[in-house]
Amino acid sequence: MEHQTFTWDLGKENRIIRGDVYAATTKSPLPVVIMCHGFKGFKNWGFFPHAARVLADRGFAVITFNFSMNGVGENLEEFDELDKFARNTYSREQEDLAYLLDRLLQGNVPLREAMDTDKIALVGHSRGGGNSLIFAMDHPEIGAVVLWNSVARVDLFSDDLKREIREKGVATILNARTGQEMPIHREVLDDLERNRERFDILNRLPSFERPLLILHGSDDRSVPLAAAKQLSSAAANARLVIIEGADHTFGCVHPFRGPTPYLDQALDETARFLHQTWSESQ
Numbered sequence: 001m002e003h004q005t006f007t008w009d010l011g012k013e014n015r016i017i018r019g020d021v022y023a024a025t026t027k028s029p030l031p032v033v034i035m036c037h038g039f040k041g042f043k044n045w046g047f048f049p050h051a052a053r054v055l056a057d058r059g060f061a062v063i064t065f066n067f068s069m070n071g072v073g074e075n076l077e078e079f080d081e082l083d084k085f086a087r088n089t090y091s092r093e094q095e096d097l098a099y100l101l102d103r104l105l106q107g108n109v110p111l112r113e114a115m116d117t118d119k120i121a122l123v124g125h126s127r128g129g130g131n132s133l134i135f136a137m138d139h140p141e142i143g144a145v146v147l148w149n150s151v152a153r154v155d156l157f158s159d160d161l162k163r164e165i166r167e168k169g170v171a172t173i174l175n176a177r178t179g180q181e182m183p184i185h186r187e188v189l190d191d192l193e194r195n196r197e198r199f200d201i202l203n204r205l206p207s208f209e210r211p212l213l214i215l216h217g218s219d220d221r222s223v224p225l226a227a228a229k230q231l232s233s234a235a236a237n238a239r240l241v242i243i244e245g246a247d248h249t250f251g252c253v254h255p256f257r258g259p260t261p262y263l264d265q266a267l268d269e270t271a272r273f274l275h276q277t278w279s280e281s282q
Contacts, residue, residue: 001025001056004110010068010099014084017096018076019043019065021110022056029116030061031278034100037064038126039156040079040175040182042072046254047263055123058271061115065100067093071182079180086170086183089191090131090154090199097135105141119143119278123270126223126248130154133201137208144211144277146270149220149248152227154199155192157184165189177254205234212238213273215266217246241269 001024008017020043023030033055037043043064052062066072069092071085079085103109105117121144124132129150136142157165164171165186172181192199212235216228225242232240243250246262 015068022052023061023111023114031119032115033060033062035064036124036128038128046256047252054267086185146213152230202234209236211277214240218244220248222248
């Protein structure tokens with residue numbers, strides 16, 4: 001197993017993308033999996049490093065990364081850039097993905113020699129699933145998408161929170177794990193409004209015909225199972241797998257205490273689906 005890290009400066013707004021690449025040593029180029037974390041998430045959270053290594057062991061070159069405005073800085077483990085978190089829009093996250101894809105296609109990523117860039121998939125957890133779908137619908141270079149407990153719509157803020165943000169310019173939400181009050185700036189709502197049609201996942205999905213795997217825990221309380229069923233019903237070419245008993249993080253916590261049967265199932269289903277996708281595209 002090879003593992004290399006990268007740090008990229010986007011050259012604006014002090015935005016930095018920090019990431020990791022995992023790949024087994026091989027002479028044949030490997031399909032690429034780009035993993036997208038969710039809201040209040042980061043690449044080193046809980047199961048992400050383990051999941052990346054498992055997928056790399058199963059024949060993929062795996063890229064994990066922090067969205068540039070996710071609020072986690074150089075320490076990689078703490079939300080110490082809440083000023084950035086406050087202004088983290090879907091549009092900025094889409095820009096991050098576009099920057100990553102461009103570098104990947106140009107050969108400017110670590111372990112690029114191990115990658116088959118004709119076979120690129122996105123794996124997104126929670127909000128990262130929403131980002132993955134939006135990006136794939138806008139970029140034909142993405143050949144497949146896997147959703148882990150994904151949102152079906154981008155605006156998940158309560159009416160009360162949005163009212164406070166509109167009135168005061170900023171409001172906070174609690175991070176139950178860290179106890180931090182995390183700010184949300186008005187420009188986040190403005191971005192959702194400006195991009196209402198582009199970010200309307202359910203309305204756009206019927207025209208998305210590339211392979212899509214939807215994995216969702218039956219006991220997810222953060223993003224209810226109904227979201228997965230909505231996505232599956234709207235999609236043109238989707239497979240829905242319900243992981244019985246799994247919650248939003250497949251029973252895993254941060255710091256990571258080891259895999260669970262739910263996470264094992266999610267990884268098994270993901271690897272099987274992607275291998276089948278690429279074998280059928282030969």
